[in-house]
Amino acid sequence: MFADNPALLGLATIVIGVGACLGYFFFSNVVLDKIIFPASGPNAGRNINRANMVRPWLFLFPALFALLLYLAYPVFETLRLSLTDRDQGGAFVGFANYSQMMAEPKFWEAVRNNMLWLIVVPAVSTAFGLLVAQLTDRIRWGNLAKSLIFMPMAISFVGASVIFKLIYDTRPEDQNQIGILNAVWLKFDGGIGSVLMLQVLPSMLLIGFIVIVASVAWSFARGIIAKGEDKSVWLLPLRLLVAGGALWLIWVSVGSLIGLWIGELPYGEAQTWLTVPMWNNFFLMVVLIWIQTGFAMVILSAALRGIPEETVEAAIIDGANPFQIFFKIKVPQIMGTIVVVWTTITLTVLKVFDIVFAMTNGQWETQVLANYMYDKLFRANDWGVGSASAIVIMLLVTPILVWNVYNARKEMR
Amino acid sequence: MATIAGKKSGLVWAVHISVVFLVLLWLFPTIGLFVSSFRTADQISSSGWWAALFESEQNEVYRAADPDDNRVADGDMFVVTGNIFEGEPREIRAWGISSRNVSAFQPGETAEMKDGENVTLDADGNYVWRGNDKQLSGRGQRIFITATVPPEFTFDNYRTILFSGSGQDNMAKAFFNTLTVTIPATIIPIVVAAFAAYALAWMEFPGRALLIAAVVGLLVVPLQLALIPLLRLHLGIGIGKGYLGVWLAHTAFGMPLAVYLLRNYMVGLPRDIIENAKVDGATDFQIFTRIILPLSFPALASFAIFQFLWTWNDLLVAKVFLIDATGSTTVMTNQIVELLGTRGGNWEILATAAFVSIAVPLAVFFAMQRYLVRGLLAGSVK
Amino acid sequence: MTSLSLKDVSKSYGEVEVLRNIDLEIEQGELIVFVGPSGCGKSTLLRMIAGLEKITGGTLEIDDVVVNDVPPAQRGIAMVFQSYALYPHMTVYDNMAFALRLAHKSKEEIDTAVKSAAETLQLTQYLDRLPKALSGGQRQRVAIGRSIVRDPKVFLFDEPLSNLDAALRVATRIEIAQLKESMPESTMIYVTHDQVEAMTLASRIVVLHGGNVEQFGAPLDLYERPANTFVAQFIGSPAMNLITAEVTATGNVTSVKMADGGHADVPIASRDGDIADAVKLGVRPEDLTVTDSDDYLVSAEVEIVEALGETTVLYFKSQNGGEALIAKLPGIHKIDKGTTIRLTAVPEKLHLFDSEGRSFLYR
Structure with a gap:
């Protein structure tokens, strides 16, 4: 009893x-x-x-x-398991699990989606967080506003998934739409307002995005060609990686930009948002952005408050306008914090499992690595490939791990 | 800034409006869930939740009372009187007697039909139906009304979720299971980590710096890596799936953050106080319990909130280490995911279940936000 | 009776030696002040006596018992920290009672001790307050009270006044002096970098510099008979003037002459071998007087005049690369800058240091 x-x-x-x-x-x-x-x-x-x-x-x-037992040992044990096969009684099979995994299209789909998540979620969350932190900095009810935007932090990924499933809900044509997204969507009829909101505005955002990515890519790539830059060997792969990733992003963005204008938008038809390939990834990302923006805001807000008031006042006397103050005085001073926020959200993204699991379970091309791994582990019962995909996640985390340890040691001296 | 001369007020307004917009955007999803949890299944499926907040116009059909039983002779005619509303009255905007034109008449007007038959309907639902013997027989006259309905909410969903309902819908057990997982999994790591943090902050021993670096490293190890080896371990040593396993797992997974947060806080306490306690004759154990613990309360609270939110909201660890085939130890997150699968369209159940599960963290969040913010600031690796 | 003795005590952190061969004998009832510039090792020495730092060489005895390995609480010492180190989560009463409770003293005993200490320090009405509700001076008194209740053999003070503002510092200094008066049996060791505190409070002063004891003696001894140029310049404000000179005659009275023509006959004995040596002639600014006669010590050009009312301080241009010279004259003097004046001093007030900075008195 x-x-x-x-x-x-x-x-x-x-x-x-x-x-x-x-x-x-x-x-x-x-x-x-x-x-x-x-x-x-x-x-x-x-x-x-x-x-x-x-x-x-x-x-x-x-x-x-x-x-040691729960975190250090499993890293090595997982590595070992990823090289064995459960069906053969745990025999050593070398990289067979990895090559089996690489041969699966689902794995590559997960990798591609994870890359999208890794770029979009930290970037958007940090940007929104910074925006809200700056806007609420000087207004009287700023703390209330911050606390409301911070609130989703307390909500579980599962709870948030239910909340957003309600938003994305679809009803048959002849019924009232109870999902707000479809209700709004049906207001667009292909008129001038729709073109402005759904084609011109997104196009401008995309172009802005392309410009930013291109400038970041250029600043990294320049180091390979230009003289006088730091040409240490270990920076070269990083530069190539960033430049390559940026090119891919630009390619994807230009593709969607063209698609936006030649494709016919299905006005007047309720959409099942979570099944639209490619776009459904973004609908899932929105959930995490909704949760993580509050985190970014809290930390960046504290950082903004830590900026010496005198530097801002000096800039005002020097004639800077509010935007110049923000981008040229404030942002550079909190760059370190922005990087911290970015990496922390990146870590969260790499481990994201609940949202995908609860909303689509990886169907309709929304698979991510963490859910792929869970699938392999507990549905397919394939511990070898499951471990191999876990190791892939670990590899993605490792640069951040090294960087954190390096910084912590530097700080302690 | 507000005191600076020559500042434009237009910009200030733009800031206020943008913040209002962003706050509403962020609140909107949660409010949707909250409102939906107070609506009946019919209401949810017939209109969006945003419509529930306002008076709505509804078309309804009523029938006059059965003429064979209720008609009263009035000269050579017959009359049936009564009120179409049996329960709560509505405010009638317009009405009609044909489905082709449901709002042909205003309240108080009389609808003339063939051969002198007519119906008069007042705004309060009282009607007079007049006609001859043949006309007033059979079934009662249909009356279509357009009425404004005030917002209507119900607690029935919560009754179903919390106190009754089929086993699948009832969250009471899952609620207690979640509590059973959460509370020990919050308190035990704090105790263990606090001692370790004190040792790392204030005791001299070889290898201390290395250990701190190791903790920082383990901070980011994805717990996905731990799943298979630890499940094998638990199954191997006989813990199996159950509360003990999930407590151990949560304790260990929370440990790096706990040690890191608490050490950073403790190392900032003034050295003089600790040395003074040594001069006063306190042992390390006494320094820890009487000086360090009380002074570290803010950091302990921060971590406690983190760990509580994380364990309460967790799905993965519970699925792997706790929930066995019988499902008797299911937690709320898991039950909601299952509901999403089986009752995907029953929003009244889903919304209420989800709101029950997020209500506790939200309460903790608003009550202890100060500590949560402090912990976040201390916890992000600089 | 010896209360505390350090024999050949030294301290090193790895390769770095911060204290070398310290020998001190401290009698019961003394108030010893460790003074020196920052980084001289005075706080480290105090913390070694407290037991907060390990002693890496030599022995430390308290009441003739070697205590090198005895933990702080069992050494019979109490310490007042620079930051007061009050436990912020405990009331004043609990702060003072903490050590006694840890020692398992009876409730009545604790109560009596705390109440009487509070009485002495006028803290009775604040016993229920938390430290954050007290002023700086009151916190200071609680810290002192906390050490009194333990009735230690030795009180240790680590720069206890440096967190107070100037006015409060003087008042608290006097309170500490009175406290010492009321407890003639207790030994106190007091660390400061402020020579005024050292001079006013100490029965004897230890001057530390670069990990060495430069001189150990009564305050006025240090002022009147400094053992070397460091002590000479450290004690007294403005610092003693050191003028390069050459010995022209030795004996019980030593004659020196300066490069600019001044000369002095100092009543300090010297050896025959000192003749023609380069030495430093020390004279305190307050001992210099203006003279018209040809029998002067130095003549120099006035660069800055600070008229303070009670005194007039003259800063002279340094001559031919020599040391700057300062004179502090009592009262008001109308002297224009740029004038060259001659200064002299009573021979008994002059000091002589050899080329290594040691005083002729202590050779």
């Missing part, structure tokens, strides 16, 4: 678990000080010093144990 009631069980665990933790720390200290190295007798002084050399490890032990 006791074990049946989850509330009582939970309560018992809390008491036992927390009690055991505290008991461990307390008694291990007592044992150390009173029994192993007693602080009395002829060797009192030396014993105290010895006890103090052991004590940190007593304090660290449970945490270290958890970290």
